[in-house]
Amino acid sequence: MIVDIQNLEFRWQPDDPPVLRIPALQLAAGEHLFVQGPSGSGKSTLLGLLAGVTTASSGSVRVLDRALEQLGRVERDHFRADHVGYIFQLFNLLPFLSVMDNVLLPCRFSRRRRERARQSAGTLAGEARRLLGQLDLDHPQLHGRAVTTLSVGQQQRVAAARALMGAPELVIADEPTSALDAHRREAFIRLLFDECRRVGATLVFVSHDAALEPLFDRSLTLSGDQQAVAA
Ligand SMILES: Nc1ncnc2c1ncn2[C@@H]1O[C@H](COP(=O)(O)OP(=O)(O)O)[C@@H](O)[C@H]1O
Ligand SMILES: [Mg+2]
Structure with a gap:
């Protein structure tokens, strides 16, 4: 179980x-969950709990068989660097770094992800280029540019490549x-699915846009009155 x-x-x-x-939620390897x-x-609070940024007030959040509330802050930071790819609402790309260096970033903080990236493509830069290519950003001259010079749609795909770098088991997207716009939304999600499948990652994808739900295996609805409904 990836998430329990x-x-x-x-x-x-x-x-x-x-x-x-949330009384109970289990996700197996490779599942794609939509959270609306x-x-x-x-x-966003749920994603923070899955990433170990915050911990449960009561009950348990296990990821890869580790109860995150039983780990200290530093251990949780390492755990996240090794096992979780996070695509933020505002992308959180580092504006002073190039596209390539943004995608390589997770490898700076995790030896495990460096090793997995090398296994995939021989070199870290090779894996970054492969991921960018898969996400329709395959012009080499683009890779050296500052991320801020890219369109919003391109920046979002750089953020996805960064989250997928080094094949984390859990990818979460806020x-x-x-x-x-609607058709580019769906195209992006399909690219994300393809790459998650390739690396075998479990995906938890948050959106307030219910129209995206049918694309996913499963969904969880948070109603705002503290009652989660799983489907
Ligand atoms: N860092 C924080 N400190 C205190 N309250 C917070 C914090 N972040 C979010 N909240 C509150 O927690 C609730 C859930 O927020 P959030 O998870 O961001 O919702 P969503 O992502 O669904 O819009 C909201 O009432 C919000 O105001
Ligand atoms: Mg939010």
């Missing part, structure tokens, strides 16, 4: 009501398509 959530409750402050309550719900319903 049991009796999860999360509150930002001990005396606050929970912003998130209105703004403020806890979608509304990565909200800046795109």
